[in-house]
Amino acid sequence: MSAAVVLSKGDLRAVTAFAAACAETVLGIFEADRPEDPRPREAIGAAWAFARGGERGKALRDTAWAALKAARSAHTAAGREAARAAMAAAGAAYLHPLAQATQVKHILGAGAHAARAAELAAGESAAAHLERTVRRAAPEVVDVLKRYPSAPDGGGRVGELTRLLDAALRAGIE
Template sequence: MAEEAVEVELSTQDLREVTAFAAACAEAVLEVFEADRPDDARPREAIGAAWEFARGGKRGKALRDTAWAALKAAKGADTPAGREAARAAMAAAGAAYLHPLPKATQVKHILGAAAHAARTAELLADDDPAVGADHVERAVGHATPGVVDVLTRYPAAPTGGGRVGELIRMLDEGLRR
């Protein structure tokens, strides 16, 4: 029987690549949150911090704080779509904290922003799963080879997680093809 890896090899560049993908996915639905809460900049700040890290900035407390702030903003959103858009921003900033643990749950750090963005699109279309599937396919098409390489170092996405979990698994399967 093969021995299970103790750690997944991850470089800072790997983290930057994953974070850039997540930030782009979240940015695509940011206006949904901002239409709900135009005076709340927390999700925009989280995406900005994610981009800053992806482009060479530090992975520090400010990045983590913006992720938590975006999560708090999600809780205060007026609509389900606004909540999902803010969660996409939280996941974008959180992508920088992908852990080198060989666990399926880490896949959420890679694909969470894209899944929340797809769920946002579904909710805007009266909960139409075809719209979410289309959003997933576009995200798969925008993922760089570096993102796919990092993803394939981890086990397949875990079960559970409701509709966002289903979207994560769709993304995971699409990127591993």
């Protein structure tokens, strides 16, 4: 059994705000791919609503699942990753207080999927996108991240980007 990690509602709100801000950076990629589909925007909106004091409940879960379904309907790989970033933003509020490496995906998933979307859409360097993501992380987010083990192995390119982001955030503020 994994040790418990102490998380306050403020911690969850800070992580969710970070994730929503990350996902917003690539929302336009999905919307260019599927302009008639509001699901990723709604997931980011639900994440912001929680981050700004709303309840953690059905709207977050429902919009996260809807954004995942939107990812499956995207025409491009970049659009799929942008929708997954939105899904991860809404899911960030459900960071579990278990000291497991897999929980790092709740903290950094939106940033990693956003970096992959940017990389695919414009040929932008994922490193440049990750640098901006690191600057976006408030000290509270880094504090929460450091309560967990480092990001797990696997996960393809998004997993690699998660580990790069994890390492940069842990090294940047010590």
